[in-house]
Amino acid sequence: MELLFSLVFLSLTFSTFLHPTFARGGQQQHSSLSSGIFENSSYNSGSTARHLFEDNRLHLSLDIARGYMTNSQLEKALKAFAQRCSHISRIYSIGKSVNGVPLWVIEISDKPGEEEAEPAFKYIGNVHGDEPVGRELLLFLANWICDNHLKDPLATLIVENVHLHILPTMNPDGFSLRRRGNANNVDLNRDFPDQFFPMNEDVHMRQPETRAIMNWLRDVQFTASASLHGGALVANYPWDGTQDKRS
Numbered sequence: 001m002e003l004l005f006s007l008v009f010l011s012l013t014f015s016t017f018l019h020p021t022f023a024r025g026g027q028q029q030h031s032s033l034s035s036g037i038f039e040n041s042s043y044n045s046g047s048t049a050r051h052l053f054e055d056n057r058l059h060l061s062l063d064i065a066r067g068y069m070t071n072s073q074l075e076k077a078l079k080a081f082a083q084r085c086s087h088i089s090r091i092y093s094i095g096k097s098v099n100g101v102p103l104w105v106i107e108i109s110d111k112p113g114e115e116e117a118e119p120a121f122k123y124i125g126n127v128h129g130d131e132p133v134g135r136e137l138l139l140f141l142a143n144w145i146c147d148n149h150l151k152d153p154l155a156t157l158i159v160e161n162v163h164l165h166i167l168p169t170m171n172p173d174g175f176s177l178r179r180r181g182n183a184n185n186v187d188l189n190r191d192f193p194d195q196f197f198p199m200n201e202d203v204h205m206r207q208p209e210t211r212a213i214m215n216w217l218r219d220v221q222f223t224a225s226a227s228l229h230g231g232a233l234v235a236n237y238p239w240d241g242t243q244d245k246r247s
Contacts, residue, residue, distance in 0.1 A: 068132045069139075071101050071172045077139060078104050078168070085146035088112065088159050094167070095212030098183035101172040103212050106142050108164040119223035122165040124213070127189050127227055129174020129181065134228030138168045165220065170209055182207055196243040 069077060082091040090112040093102040107113065123141070125134025145164075148155040158164055169175060173183035181187050184207060191210040203211060 068136060068175075071169070071176055074135065074139070074168060074172075075102070075104060078106060081106065081139070081142060081146070085142075088146065088149060089142070094216045095208060097171070097173045097209055098207065099173045099176075103167060103170065103172075103209065105216075106166040106168075108142060108145055108159060108166070109162070110160050112163075116163065118161055118163055120163040120165065120220055122167065122220075122222050122225045123228065124167045124170050124225070125228045126169035126171050126175055127229065128187070129171045129177060129179050131180075131228075131230035132175055133230050135168040135175070137228060138166050142166055165222075170213065182209055 078091055082089060085108075088110060089106055089108045091104055091106050093104055095103050097103065109116075109118075123138050125138045126132055145155045145158055149159040150156065171182050171188055174181055174188075177183065179185070186207050188207060188209050191207050192214070203214070206214075
């Protein structure tokens, strides 16, 4: 349980210290993603991650905020990460979006792809297409772990004692369309089964992104999860709904 709290604390720490314009997952130089921003020496040194905790006087250039990664750029960044950090990670797809974009997952572990008696934890970002910060934040987290797992106690703890699964974007179509719902304009956060309101009991009628997550949950027995949203601060608890919506 302490380990899971550490993971959640780590995500909250990143979200607290990241500047609003820090939109390129740790980029300090002005190189493009197509040339591999996570392969430049300034990022791999871990200096960016350290500054997040040690220096709140970051002077970031405004042109870093030119935009978030596109879906194709995100895929390139994930594949570059998998090559750079192959000793503690692998990437795999759990399915595709309505428009056929792969839903890529990063698994981080000292034995990626193997079953162990260790807790499995998952992060999901960009459930709503218009909430894009999570997709950048989760890729930054993965790179921070890769850069620091041999020198930071928390990063070492995660790699050696957890199977961490990171889905940076559940809704790549909504992101590219700049709207909340997916390509069919369905709110994916409302497309899962509900204990009191069985509006969508036919699994075949659910969106492909939703079905991909449900199948993923059947394949991997996750101990705990976190979903990164944007906007107002909200905390949801399992089974927190009631039929009359009041009690």
